[in-house]
Amino acid sequence: MSSKSSHRTESLSALRPDMSVQEFDDNYYYATELKEFARTLGIPIGNRRKIELEQLIREYLVTGRVQTSKPVLPRTSGEPRDRLAPEVIVRNYVGDKSTKTFLLELVRAQSPDLRDKSGQWYWLNDWRRRKQEENATFTYQDLADRLRELMQTSGRLPQIPSARMNNFITDFRADPASPPLSREQVLQEWQWLKKQPGPNTYEEYRRHKPHDRPT
Numbered sequence: 001m002s003s004k005s006s007h008r009t010e011s012l013s014a015l016r017p018d019m020s021v022q023e024f025d026d027n028y029y030y031a032t033e034l035k036e037f038a039r040t041l042g043i044p045i046g047n048r049r050k051i052e053l054e055q056l057i058r059e060y061l062v063t064g065r066v067q068t069s070k071p072v073l074p075r076t077s078g079e080p081r082d083r084l085a086p087e088v089i090v091r092n093y094v095g096d097k098s099t100k101t102f103l104l105e106l107v108r109a110q111s112p113d114l115r116d117k118s119g120q121w122y123w124l125n126d127w128r129r130r131k132q133e134e135n136a137t138f139t140y141q142d143l144a145d146r147l148r149e150l151m152q153t154s155g156r157l158p159q160i161p162s163a164r165m166n167n168f169i170t171d172f173r174a175d176p177a178s179p180p181l182s183r184e185q186v187l188q189e190w191q192w193l194k195k196q197p198g199p200n201t202y203e204e205y206r207r208h209k210p211h212d213r214p215t
Contacts, residue, residue, distance in 0.1 A: 015029065015033060015034075015037040017040075017041065017060075017061075019061060020061065021058050021061050021062060024057065024058060024061060025058075025199065027194075027200070028164055028165075028194050028200040031050045031053070034050060034053045034054065034057065035053065037057065038053050038056065038057060041057070041060055041066055042066045043056050043057070043060070043066050043067070079091075079092050080092065081093075081094045082094075082140070084098065084099065084102045084140065085140065086106060086139065086140055086141035086144070087139055087140075087141065088139060088140050089137055089138070089139055090128065090131075090132075090138055090139065090140060090142075090143065093128065095121070095125060100121065102140070103124075103140070103143055103144045103147050104147075106140070106141060106144035107144050107147055107148045107151065110148065111148055111151075111152070114148065114151045114152065115151070116151065117150060117151050117153065117156075117157055118156065118157065118170075119150075119156075119157040119158070120147060120150045120151055120157065123150055123157055123158070124143065124146060124147050124150060127146050128143060164200050164201070165187075165190055167201075167202070168186075168189075168190050168193065168200070168201070168202050168205070169183070169186055169187075169190070171201075171202035171203075172186050172189070172202060172205075173186075175202070175206075189205065189209075192209075193205045196208055
C-alpha cells in the first residue's frame with residue numbers, strides 16, 4: 001500500500017473529539033479503541049458494552065457533553081452470586097456456563113425440542129440489563145421464559161448491533177450470489193471493506209466491490 005493510501009486509511013479511522021457523527025458511523029472501531037477514546041473524553045467505562053460506548057460517543061459528538069451516569073452492574077461487588085433456582089430474584093447475576101446450562105434446562109423442561117439460536121444470549125442479556133436499569137423485579141424463571149421466546153422466534157434474531165464483522169460474515173454467507181470462500185478469505189474481504197469510506201456493512205460491500213471480486 002502506498003504512503004498516500006495508508007495516510008488516507010488512517011485519516012478515515014482516527015477517533016477525534018471534533019469528528020462528525022457521520023464520520024464516526026462510516027468507520028469501524030474495535031472495543032479497545034472505543035474504550036481508550038471514551039476515557040480521553042471522560043466517559044465512565046465500567047462494564048459497558050461496545051454498543052453502549054458507541055451511543056455515548058455519538059451523544060458527545062452531537063452535544064459536546066459527557067453523560068456522567070454509571071453503567072448498571074449485573075451484580076453487587078463482594079456479594080455472593082445468586083442461587084440458581086426458578087423462584088430466585090435476579091440480583092447478583094453471573095452469565096457463565098453454569099447459569100446458561102441452568103436456564104436451558106428450564107427452557108427444555110417445557111420445550112424439549114427447542115434448538116439454540118444465534119444471538120440468543122446477547123439479546124437475553126440485553127433484556128436483563130434493561131430490566132435492571134428499570135429497577136424491575138424478575139426471577140430466573142422470567143429469564144428462562146424470555147430465553148424460550150428468543151429461541152422460538154421465527155427466522156433469525158436481529159443482528160447484534162456492534163458485531164459488524166460477524167454480521168458481515170453472516171450476510172456474506174447468506175447471499176446466494178456469494179462464492180464459496182473460506183472464512184479466512186471472507187475475513188480478507190472484510191479487511192478490504194474496512195479500508196473503504198462509508199458504512200462497514202455487507203450492503204455497502206456489494207455496492208462498491210468490483211465485479212471481479214472476491215477472488
